[in-house]
Amino acid sequence: MSEQHAGTEAPRSFLFLNASSRPGGNSEQLARFAAGASLPAGAEQRWLRLSEHPLPLFEDRRHADDGFREPAGHERTLLDATLAATDLVFVAPLYWYSLPTSAKLYLDHWSAWLRVPGADFRARMAGGTVWAVTALATEPDKADPLIGTLRLCADYMGMRWGGALLGNGTRPGDVLKDEPALAAAESFFAG
Numbered sequence: 001m002s003e004q005h006a007g008t009e010a011p012r013s014f015l016f017l018n019a020s021s022r023p024g025g026n027s028e029q030l031a032r033f034a035a036g037a038s039l040p041a042g043a044e045q046r047w048l049r050l051s052e053h054p055l056p057l058f059e060d061r062r063h064a065d066d067g068f069r070e071p072a073g074h075e076r077t078l079l080d081a082t083l084a085a086t087d088l089v090f091v092a093p094l095y096w097y098s099l100p101t102s103a104k105l106y107l108d109h110w111s112a113w114l115r116v117p118g119a120d121f122r123a124r125m126a127g128g129t130v131w132a133v134t135a136l137a138t139e140p141d142k143a144d145p146l147i148g149t150l151r152l153c154a155d156y157m158g159m160r161w162g163g164a165l166l167g168n169g170t171r172p173g174d175v176l177k178d179e180p181a182l183a184a185a186e187s188f189f190a191g
């Protein structure tokens with residue numbers, strides 16, 4: 001997450017973290033529509049499905065004598081991808097008014113990554129932008145807990161809040177019939 005914050009002209013780099021537990025779901029379809037319509041010119045994009053990069057259960061080792069463990073495997077992949085991005089997009093359906101488990105687990109691992117020697121995690125994240133693209137089956141205000149979580153996490157890390165793009169749907173593809181969501185997607189990442 002460093003290029004944009006250094007004030008250089010480096011292109012923005014969007015990391016789409018897909019936390020849906022099914023392929024081709026509504027959140028992903030809406031996010032791909034928004035990316036196609038509104039990513040800034042020259043922006044790079046990388047898409048990762050969290051289910052294809054399963055993280056171990058989080059262990060709070062902050063105060064353990066042998067506290068530090070070098071991130072490896074999928075954890076390393078996600079840490080490196082996170083640090084390489086200027087913009088972090090949570091493609092996250094609403095599950096029980098909140099984030100899907102995989103997205104919450106990923107966030108829990110930030111607590112370990114803050115302490116990885118040499119990663120400089122907090123400083124490199126600061127100045128980046130967090131976004132949410134979320135499908136849900138009910139009213140938009142039911143996503144407030146999910147949005148609040150991501151906003152507060154961004155704030156804690158000194159990151160900007162880009163905004164939340166919400167779309168309605170139950171079966172995959174439903175969201176592409178949500179005209180207000182598609183209209184918002186047209187300019188979402190340009191905002």
Ligand SMILES: Cc1cc2nc3c(=O)[nH]c(=O)nc-3n(C[C@H](O)[C@H](O)[C@H](O)COP(=O)(O)O)c2cc1C
Nearest residue numbers: 020025026027093095096097135136137138169170
């Ligand atoms: C475990 C689970 C919990 C859900 N909880 C909610 C919820 O709290 N509120 C809601 O409006 N929809 C809820 N839904 C519906 C999903 O948000 C909806 O089907 C959405 O399209 C799924 O996103 P996806 O297609 O990107 O996977 C839930 C679905 C699942 C599978």
